[in-house]
Amino acid sequence: MTGVDLRFRSLVVAHAVSAYGTYLNLIALSLFSYEVTGSALGVGAVMAVRLLSGVTAGLTAGALTARLTRRTVMVATDLAQTLAMVVLALWATRTPLWVLLAAVVVLGAGNTFFNVALRSAVPVMVGQDDRARANGVLVTARSIATVLGFASAAPVIALGGFGVAFGVNAASFAVSAGAVLLLRPRTDTGGDGGSVSDPGGTEDSGSVTEDGGDGFSSRRGGWLRGRIVGLAGPLLALIALRGLDALASASHNVALPLAAHAAEPSEPAVFMARFWAAWAVGTLIAHQVLKRRSHGTSWGERAFAVGTCAMSLCFVAAFTGPPAPALIAAAVAAGFADGWTEIVYTSRLQAAPDRQRARLFGLSATAEQSGFALGTIAAAAALEALPALAVVGVFHGAAACGALVLLLTVRRRDARRDRDHSDRSSTSGEPDRSSTSGEKGENTHGTSTGARPLPGP
Structure with a gap:
């Protein structure tokens, strides 16, 4: 199989490790927020800040990935989240509220930026024909990570406290960033890295420009019209x-x-x-x-x-x-x-x-x-x-x-x-060859x- 190959699966495993840390941290961070704020309202406010940062990141993710390569966005957001969790792990016993809020902003925005970059890069990495199968591998890995993260949160916190839980999450982000750096997947059609399924970077992956490939339609208004349609x-x-x-x-x-x-x-x-x-x-x-x-x-x-x-x-x-x-x-x-x-x-x-x-x-x-x-x-x-x-x-x-x-x-x-x-x-008297039927x-x-x-x- 040329699409969802060993290199892509290795990237998925690394992402699953990151997802495991994220779901473990969902429980740890909720309990830790209660310790810092001292109220259920405070916990809700911290979670609201995290969600709001994710919503805002979603509005700007398209522009960011247009300026940078998707691979750069994935590595940068993983490293930023690693740093945020290291800070929380080191300050677990005396974390000020502003540090906690800054960390959840980084986590909320970083998670959104990474997921947008990864999901939009899949057709480039494996090709359009294999994108559904690749998405299935990603969903399977994330589901397993979800269960393991939720199940292990209580024993990890009980044995090592919040510092250990945050440290595990930091390590999981570092694993993901390291995998992207080492595997160097081709995440953009104009990128310089080799494709996960095509080390030479020559595979087209079924992606072409919105203007039909001639580069002139955008100057005639086709760029805006194409995006609206x-x-x-x-x-x-x-x-x-x-x-x-x-x-x-x-x-x-x-x-x-x-x-x-x-x-x-x-x-x-x-x-x-x-x-x-x-x-x-x-x-x-x-x-x-x-x-x-x-x-x-x-x-x-x-x-x-x-x-x-x-x-x-x-x-x-x-x-x-x-x-x-x-x-x-x-x-x-x-x-x-x-x-x-x-x-x-x-x-x-x-x-x-x-x-x-x-x-x-x-x-x-x-x-x-x-x-x-x-x-x-x-x-x-x-x-x-x-x-x-x-x-x-x-x-x-x-x-x-x-x-x-x-x-x-x-x-x-x-x-x-x-x-x-x-x-x-x-009207034409012959079949319309441009149409397809059914699904x-x-x-x-x-x-x-x-x-x-x-x-x-």
């Missing part, structure tokens, strides 16, 4: 649904500890560990299924909308108080739908032209983090008056309704396209790159 219609609807999905996901993240205490008052941590482990298994299955069904290519808006509906239904079912086997089955199904939507969504945005991709992922990061922040605040307030099932049901019901709207939009668009193709064919038309909307069609469905 590229971000219109279903692509914006897709990102909006992703933000709504993040808002819904915040509800079950906030409500799950309550459900755990209600179901197993003596061992709520065991309940949560079991739930997230089953969820991780579901994401692993999703990668295997998509890898075989899509043959390494990406699916479109329909698959994402259907997956979002399924995920919402499964998470709601998990809060109905089912017996343990049914709960595990619901968690596995939710993980499957979660992994499915993540792979499909990321692959869909990666089908955009290279110069547009970072802006899309920056906008996506802003939508996701804004949705999650708003959902966390709203769900926490709603849980003061309503049961967990009602809150999760309302939030995920909104996500399911958004998915249905997207499905109707895509169906109407495809029907209109089919009518236009039919009219054009009957193949779905992934080409807003991703035209000139004379060459993108690989994939």
Whole structure:
């Protein structure tokens, strides 16, 4: 296999190490924030600062990656986060509030910048044909890192304190930065590094410029027109649904500890560990299924909308108080739908032209983090008056309704396209060779790159 090869997998392993440290640190930093601020309100304020820095970074990520190479952004943000965690580890027993706030700003912005650079670079690193499979590997690694990070947070903090937990997180960022520096993946079409899948750096990876490759369209206004068209219609609807999905996901993240205490008052941590482990298994299955069904290519808006509906239904079912086997089955199904939507969504945005991709992922990061922040605040307030099932049901019901709207939009668009193709064919008296049918038309909307069609469905 030429796309997702050993070098790319090595980069993924290093990123998984970084993700492990990040998820371990989510718990450690929450507890540490309580020690520093002395109140639940203070903890919320620290987390709000972190989320706000991530939202702001999403708005500027496209411009930053345009000025610098994606590889430079990845290394710089990893090193910045390493430094921030080293500072917290050294000052763990006497950290001033301003140092804590500065660290969470670096963590929030750094995480967004890194993820935008990595996700937008995948088609360059492995090629357009293998981007869905590469996204599946990334999702699988992150899911495992999530479970391990959450599961090991309590023993690490108990044995070594916050200083050790922050040190582990700092080391994880350093591993990620070192891997990017050593592997030198080709992250930009005009970069000087060798491609992960093409050490000589000669592989085109299916990316061409938005102006069709001649370099003159941008001077005739094509640059602005291309960007407006590229971000219109279903692509914006897709990102909006992703933000709504993040808002819904915040509800079950906030409500799950309550459900755990209600179901197993003596061992709520065991309940949560079991739930997230089953969820991780579901994401692993999703990668295997998509890898075989899509043959390494990406699916479109329909698959994402259907997956979002399924995920919402499964998470709601998990809060109905089912017996343990049914709960595990619901968690596995939710993980499957979660992994499915993540792979499909990321692959869909990666089908955009290279110069547009970072802006899309920056906008996506802003939508996701804004949705999650708003959902966390709203769900926490709603849980003061309503049961967990009602809150999760309302939030995920909104996500399911958004998915249905997207499905109707895509169906109407495809029907209109089919009518236009039919009219054009009957007028010319011969088949319209530029059209495709079924799902193949779905992934080409807003991703035209000139004379060459993108690989994939």
